[in-house]
Amino acid sequence: MSVREIVTVGHPVLRERARDVTLDELASAEVQTLIDDLVDTMRHARGAGLAANQIGVPLRIAVIEVNDNPRYPYKPRIPLTVIVNPVIEPIGEETVAINEGCLSVPNLRGEVQRFVDVRVRRFDRDGNAHDEVRRGLTAGTFQHECDHLDGVLFLDRVTDPTTFTTWEQFERFHRAAFVERITAFVDRVGS
Numbered sequence: 001m002s003v004r005e006i007v008t009v010g011h012p013v014l015r016e017r018a019r020d021v022t023l024d025e026l027a028s029a030e031v032q033t034l035i036d037d038l039v040d041t042m043r044h045a046r047g048a049g050l051a052a053n054q055i056g057v058p059l060r061i062a063v064i065e066v067n068d069n070p071r072y073p074y075k076p077r078i079p080l081t082v083i084v085n086p087v088i089e090p091i092g093e094e095t096v097a098i099n100e101g102c103l104s105v106p107n108l109r110g111e112v113q114r115f116v117d118v119r120v121r122r123f124d125r126d127g128n129a130h131d132e133v134r135r136g137l138t139a140g141t142f143q144h145e146c147d148h149l150d151g152v153l154f155l156d157r158v159t160d161p162t163t164f165t166t167w168e169q170f171e172r173f174h175r176a177a178f179v180e181r182i183t184a185f186v187d188r189v190g191s
Contacts (some may be wrong), residue, residue: 001036003044006014009153009156011056018051018058018149023127023140031059034127034178035082038063046071048104048141051148054104060085062145066138070079074179075137076186084123087136088146089132090115096185098140099163099170099178100154109170112154114140116189137182 006015025031034057042050042063048071051062066078094116101109118139121131134142144154158164165174 001033001040001176004037004041004109005095006041006045006050006054006103007056009155013053013056013058014104014148014153016053016058018053018060021059021061023123025059026084026123026125026127029059032125034059035063037063039065039080041122042103045103048072048075050103050147053148053151057082060149062086062149064141064145066141074143074182074186076190078138078141082125082126083120083127083142083145086120086122086142086146086149088121088142089119091119093118093167095122096140097135098137098182098183099174100140100144100157102154104148105153105155107166107168109163109165109167110158111160112140112157113159114143118142120146125150136186156174 038050041055046069048066048069049062049064052059062083064078065080066075095113096116097111098114099109100112116137116139120134120142123129
C-alpha cells in the first residue's frame with residue numbers, strides 16, 4: 001500500500017473511458033494492491049473519492065469515503081465503498097446544484113447540476129454485485145467518480161462559468177451561502 005501521484009487536468013488518461021475489469025483481474029494481487037493504493041491516496045489527499053484513472057490507471061475502479069472530512073463537513077458520512085465497473089442511472093429528474101472540486105483539478109471549484117437520486121450497479125472489491133439507490137450529496141459523489149471513469153471532469157458539467165472559484169475565494173465569499181443551502185437540502189432529502 002502506498003500513496004500515489006494524482007494526475008491533473010491536461011493528462012490524457014483523465015479523458016479516456018476506463019476499461020472494465022474482469023472478475024479474475026479483480027481478484028489478482030495487482031488489482032487488490034491498486035485498490036489499497038487508491039484508498040491510501042484518497043485519504044492522504046483528504047478527498048471524498050478517487051478514481052483509478054486519477055492515478056494513471058485506466059480501469060473502472062473508484063473508491064469513495066466521507067468520514068468527518070474537514071474539507072466537506074456538510075457531506076453525510078459514506079463508509080469506505082469500492083466501486084468496480086459501475087453503471088449509474090438517474091431515478092427521476094430532480095437535480096441539485098453542488099459546488100464541486102476535484103483532486104485532479106487543484107484549487108478550482110464550480111457549480112454542477114447532479115441528479116438527486118441515482119441507481120448504482122457495481123461490484124465491490126471481492127466481486128460481489130450490488131444494486132443500490134444513492135440519494136442527495138452521496139448521489140452527487142457517486143456521479144462525480146463515475147464521470148471520471150468515463151473521461152469526464154466536473155469542468156465539463158459546469159454550465160455557468162461565473163461559478164468557477166478558487167478554494168480561497170470560495171471560503172471567503174461563497175462557502176457560508178453554499179453550506180446553508182446544501183445543509184437545508186441534506187436535511188430535506190437525507191444523505
